[in-house]
Amino acid sequence: MKAETEAAITVSKKKYDVNKIREDFPILKKKVHGKNLVYLDNAATTQKPTYVIDKVNEYYTTMNANIHRGVHALSQEATEAFEGARIQVKQFINALGKNQIIFTRGTTEAINLVASSYGRANVKEGDEIIISHMEHHSNIVPWQLLCKEKNAKLRVIPVNDDGELIYEEFEKLVNERTKFISIVYVSNSLGTINPVKDIINYAHQFNIPVLVDAAQAVNHLTVDVQDLDCDFLAFSGHKIYGPTGIGVLYGKVELLEAMPPYQGGGDMISKVTFEETTYNELPHKFEAGTPDIAGAIGLGAAIEYVTKVGIDNIKEHERILLEYATQKIAQVPGLRIIGTAKEKTSVLSFVLENIHPHDIGTFLDFEGVAIRTGHHCTQPLMKRFNIPATSRASFAMYNTKEEVDVLVSGLKKIIEVFG
Amino acid sequence: MNQELRELYQQVILDHNKSPRNFRKMENATQFAEGYNPLCGDHIDIFLLIEDGIVKDVSFKGEGCAISKASASLMTSLLKGKTKEEAEKLFEKFHALVTGKLGDNPDIDELGKLAVFAGVQEFPVRVKCASLAWHTMMNALHNKDAKATTE
Numbered sequence: 001m002k003a004e005t006e007a008a009i010t011v012s013k014k015k016y017d018v019n020k021i022r023e024d025f026p027i028l029k030k031k032v033h034g035k036n037l038v039y040l041d042n043a044a045t046t047q048k049p050t051y052v053i054d055k056v057n058e059y060y061t062t063m064n065a066n067i068h069r070g071v072h073a074l075s076q077e078a079t080e081a082f083e084g085a086r087i088q089v090k091q092f093i094n095a096l097g098k099n100q101i102i103f104t105r106g107t108t109e110a111i112n113l114v115a116s117s118y119g120r121a122n123v124k125e126g127d128e129i130i131i132s133h134m135e136h137h138s139n140i141v142p143w144q145l146l147c148k149e150k151n152a153k154l155r156v157i158p159v160n161d162d163g164e165l166i167y168e169e170f171e172k173l174v175n176e177r178t179k180f181i182s183i184v185y186v187s188n189s190l191g192t193i194n195p196v197k198d199i200i201n202y203a204h205q206f207n208i209p210v211l212v213d214a215a216q217a218v219n220h221l222t223v224d225v226q227d228l229d230c231d232f233l234a235f236s237g238h239k240i241y242g243p244t245g246i247g248v249l250y251g252k253v254e255l256l257e258a259m260p261p262y263q264g265g266g267d268m269i270s271k272v273t274f275e276e277t278t279y280n281e282l283p284h285k286f287e288a289g290t291p292d293i294a295g296a297i298g299l300g301a302a303i304e305y306v307t308k309v310g311i312d313n314i315k316e317h318e319r320i321l322l323e324y325a326t327q328k329i330a331q332v333p334g335l336r337i338i339g340t341a342k343e344k345t346s347v348l349s350f351v352l353e354n355i356h357p358h359d360i361g362t363f364l365d366f367e368g369v370a371i372r373t374g375h376h377c378t379q380p381l382m383k384r385f386n387i388p389a390t391s392r393a394s395f396a397m398y399n400t401k402e403e404v405d406v407l408v409s410g411l412k413k414i415i416e417v418f419g
Numbered sequence: 420m421n422q423e424l425r426e427l428y429q430q431v432i433l434d435h436n437k438s439p440r441n442f443r444k445m446e447n448a449t450q451f452a453e454g455y456n457p458l459c460g461d462h463i464d465i466f467l468l469i470e471d472g473i474v475k476d477v478s479f480k481g482e483g484c485a486i487s488k489a490s491a492s493l494m495t496s497l498l499k500g501k502t503k504e505e506a507e508k509l510f511e512k513f514h515a516l517v518t519g520k521l522g523d524n525p526d527i528d529e530l531g532k533l534a535v536f537a538g539v540q541e542f543p544v545r546v547k548c549a550s551l552a553w554h555t556m557m558n559a560l561h562n563k564d565a566k567a568t569t570e
Contacts, residue, residue, distance in 0.1 A: 033421065339543035354437075358459055358548060359428075366421045375460040388460045388482045417420065418433065418485070 016313050024049040024305075035368030038403045043188050043216060043347055043370050043394035047239045048082070048302070049311055059294045066290055067264045067268055071374035073199050082293050085300030089248055093233065094224040097253065100178040100280040103291050106247035107215040108138040110234035111182065113249055113286060114211055115142035118232075118261045119180065127179040132157040132194070133384055134187045137377040143182060159384055163190040163339035171202060178203075181210045185217035189392065190339025190377040191322075191347025193221070200229055201309055209255065215239055220318060220345040220404070222311050226251050234255070237295060240304030242395075246295030249286070256282050263288040269356045278363045318346035321395045332411045338390050346395035349376075352411070356416050357391040360411070367410040369403075382383045426538030427545070428485065435489035440496045441478040450562055454481075454555030456547055461487060465555045475497045476505060477556070484548050486539065493532060496541035503560060509533075510553050516540070517549045 022028050025047045030037045039047060055138050059081060065074035067082050083098075091099045102109040119142075123129065133156050140154075147154050155178075181203050184198050200210045209231035214223055219240040224359055225233050230267045232255070237246040251259075258381050261268055261279055262276045265288030279285045329335060334353030352360060357373035372392045375382045382388060393407055398412070420428075445466035454463045463481035467474060474570045478494045494513075498506055513533050515521050519540035539549045 075519060234447065355486075358461075358484035358545070359486070362427070362542065362545065366424050374458065382460065388462075413420075417428065419437070 016248060016317050016321035018398065018400055021309065022400075023310040025329055025398055026050055026053070032368040032370070033366050035281075035366075036406075038367070038406050040371040040393040040395065040399065040403065040407060041370045042192075042399075043239075043313075043376075043392065045242045045244065046219065046396050047398070048241055048290055048298075048410070050242070050306050051237070051303050051312060052298050052301045052405055056243060056294045056298040059297050062392065068284070071222065071410060073076045079239045079292055081154070081297050081300075084267055085218075085296040088300040088303045092223075092307065093218070093248075093250060095125070095225050095250055096226065100256065102249040102251070102256075104234075104247045104249050104297050105237040105245055105292070106238070107213060107335040108235045108247075110247055111213065112137055112142045112234075113262045114182075114232050114234075114251075115146045116137045117262045117286075118209075118255065119146040120142070120149070121258075123147075123150050123152050123179050124176060126153050127152040128171050128173075128175070128177045129153070130170070130178060130181045130183075131157045132170075132183055133159040134163065134165070134190065134192065134194075134378065134381050135182075135184050136188055136213065136215070138183055139184055143180075145277075147298075153177075156380075159381065162341050163192045163194075163385075164189065164341045165194050167195060167198065167380075170199060174202065174206060174208065175205075178208050181208055182213065183210065184213040184214070184215075186220065186345050187213075187378075187379055187381075188216045188347075189378045189390065190349055191343065191344035192339060192341040193343040193345060196230070200231075204229065205251075216345065216347075220307065220311075220315060222300035231255055235300035237302065240299075240302055240306060243292075243295045243298035246299050248294045248299075253282065257285070261288070262352065265289045267291075306401055309387060309397060312341045315407055317397060318395055318399075321399055321401065321404065322348065324401050325393065325395065325407070328404055329411070332408060333415060339386065341376065346399075348394070349390040349392045350385055351390055352415070355414060357389045359418070360391045360414055363414045363417070366408070367406060367413075368409055369407050371407070422468040423538070425542055427542055428540065429535045431532070431535045432485060432489040435492040436485035439479075439488055442480065442492065443478045444480050445478045447474060448476075448478075448555070450559045452555045452559035454551050454558070456483075456487075456498070456551050458547060459484070461462065461548070461551065463487070463491060463552055463555055465491075465552065465559045467559045469503070472503050474501050474503070475533075479552060486545055486548040487551050490536065490549045494552050494556060496530060503527075505557070506560060510557055513553055514550060515547050523530075525560075 026048050063077040065078040067079040086098050086101045089101045148407050155173045158166050203210045211232035212230045214235045215235050218235045231252050233250040238244040268280050268288040270280045338349045361373035374389045448466035449469050450467040454464050461483040466478045479491045503568045517539040517565035
């Protein structure tokens with residue numbers, strides 16, 4: 001297994017060779033409208049290395065079976081691989097126990113699980129929940145639904161013109177009615193890295209639990225749940241070079257144990273009669289039904305891959321790329337960058353004077369460049385900046401300076417056409 | 420520029436985008452509707468002044484891409500003086516054109532100025548941009564309170 005990994009992952013930790021990394025991602029050889037694909041929509045989803053694709057393929061080819069049930073060899077093999085992935089996740093985020101790792105469909109489901117289970121059991125009329133102005137809709141709507149049901153109130157930490165949280169305002173929002181805080185680690189629209197550790201520290205002085213939405217963090221930063229001391233943390237597999245349809249909820253044991261189940265079904269029970277059901281132990285209590293077994297195994301492989309490349313190496317590569325792109329893009333006349341936080345990941349959101357992001361997106365597509373255009377599921381944030389939408393280029397471990405050049409020359413061409 | 424792209428962004432469209440016609444709020448409108456594209460967050464307000472079943476005036480406000488803005492602008496310039504029935508017919512014609520229902524050789528003469536939107540059918544994700552103003556106009560015409568959306 002170890003030797004196989006070494007062979008499949010061709011990069012060396014010592015020297016960051018982006019061309020070698022690109023070899024690991026077969027889709028990067030694709031042509032779009034006759035041009036080389038320049039994939040800069042990594043904040044939406046990342047591409048998958050052969051190593052991940054092969055692991056998913058291997059699962060279906062050699063060990064497909066349902067888990068935790070069968071006594072036959074395949075079922076045991078599948079169970080081992082699935083539970084092995086859980087251990088990989090546990091190590092990756094430095095959780096204490098593997099029973100704290102709950103597999104979900106993604107970040108969205110993980111947040112919904114907490115809002116629904118913890119929220120319904122603990123939030124009452126008049127209570128308050130704090131989120132921020134830069135949340136993704138997936139970290140707004142579940143809390144809104146809860147607040148509506150319980151007649152509780154949603155409070156919002158404001159954002160400054162650089163796209164940073166105004167920390168002092170956060171402290172002012174906390175009061176005796178605050179029952180929960182749910183906060184994004186890294187903004188998907190702007191790339192801002194939030195001071196989540198400070199927020200958690202402050203919240204814990206008042207015994208308020210904090211959920212960290214780490215969907216845009218795990219692929220860019222070292223995330224250590226013990227160091228953060230967060231109560232819950234959520235992320236998605238597909239944003240860290242793994243498959244779609246799989247995600248993770250981490251939680252503190254005492255909280256998870258006290259929480260009622262989120263969904264009922266098979267695998268989450270230990271004994272069922274028509275009168276009463278006793279629930280399975282953690283993490284199975286929150287994993288009703290047959291999970292995405294191949295997805296979990298793929299996520300485990302993605303974590304293995306990212307760890308092999310080294311998250312610090314990725315971070316440094318992306319930092320250099322963002323710096324280069326920020327300088328280059330400033331040469332485009334009439335361009336304004338949205339999100340100029342001091343601490344940010346490799347996300348470049350921008351608007352062009354008098355040219356709508358959708359037109360930019362269509363034009364760039366014909367240059368082979370894939371970027372995201374729109375509100376990025378953060379409509380309140382767009383409103384804060386008084387814009388309907390932005391164009392967003394987001395960089396990953398396999399992007400190059402040459403690709404940034406293609407983006408910039410594409411933007412210059414658009415300006416010529418629109419005059 | 421690529422041929423397909425040139426078909427989509429014809430000079431007429433770029434011109435209407437740059438200087439949209441009837442781009443204003445109408446104080447004496449008899450009918451009004453708000454349109455919204457949840458995909459991109461774009462929105463449009465359509466104002467109609469209808470007297471004796473005839474569109475006396477039509478205008479729009481809002482935010483959108485070149486395709487949606489040009490479509491709204493061209494629509495307003497075509498609708499003035501039309502009866503309600505004629506406006507509806509025009510909507511149907513436009514809709515058939517951008518969704519590719521007119522086939523490979525649409526009758527350009529019959530379509531008139533609308534023919535510049537023929538290129539849209541090659542861009543399925545942009546059909547909604549082109550049709551937002553028209554859907555909203557139809558809602559305004561029928562005085563529907565519900566917001567028009569392209570979803």
